Amino acid sequence: IDTAGRLHTKDNLMAELSKIHKTAGKVIEGAPNEVWLVLDATTGQNGLRQAEDFFRHAGVTGLILAKLDGSAKGGVVLSIAETLDLPIRFVGTGEEIDNLALFDAEAYVNGLIGQD
Numbered sequence: 681i682d683t684a685g686r687l688h689t690k691d692n693l694m695a696e697l698s699k700i701h702k703t704a705g706k707v708i709e710g711a712p713n714e715v716w717l718v719l720d721a722t723t724g725q726n727g728l729r730q731a732e733d734f735f736r737h738a739g740v741t742g743l744i745l746a747k748l749d750g751s752a753k754g755g756v757v758l759s760i761a762e763t764l765d766l767p768i769r770f771v772g773t774g775e776e777i778d779n780l781a782l783f784d785a786e787a788y789v790n791g792l793i794g795q796d
Contacts, residue, residue, distance in 0.1 A: 694737045701738050709747035716769060718744045731760040740764070745783070746772040753792050 704711040710724050717740045719727055743761060745754045748771050761768050768783040 696734060697734075698737045701770040709753075711740075714742060715740050716742045716744050717766075718746050718759055718772075719754070719760070720746055721748045721752035722767075723754070723756055725756055727756040727757075728759055728763060729768075731764060735764050735766075740766060742767050743773065744770045744780075748774040748791075749779070755792060 701712065701715070715738050717731055717734050717738075719731070721731070722748065731740065731743075743757055743766050745757050745768060748754055757768055768785075768788075770780050771783050771788065773779045773781070
């Protein structure tokens with residue numbers, strides 16, 4: 681389920697997200713198997729608060745870092761991954777499906793500190 685545009689500050693929308701999560705589990709036992717939060721690489725420190733709220737309401741199980749193709753480094757994802765004990769699953773570096781890749785920690789850190 682794509683929840684693009686859902687703001688963590690809108691309590692009614694976050695409560696609705698909790699209901700969707702619960703309903704999926706009723707329809708298919710154990711569902712959803714995965715809940716990924718897609719974070720824009722330009723997201724600042726507010727991203728941690730966003731992630732905490734989505735984690736609480738939707739049971740986020742992993743992270744995807746999108747828009748890593750520009751100058752943004754997406755450093756907040758490290759804080760989120762550590763604080764919520766979540767794996768970073770994928771990184772997106774463009775608009776096409778081929779621009780989505782498995783997260784490579786070493787390559788990410790090298791890019792973060794400027795050692796491409």
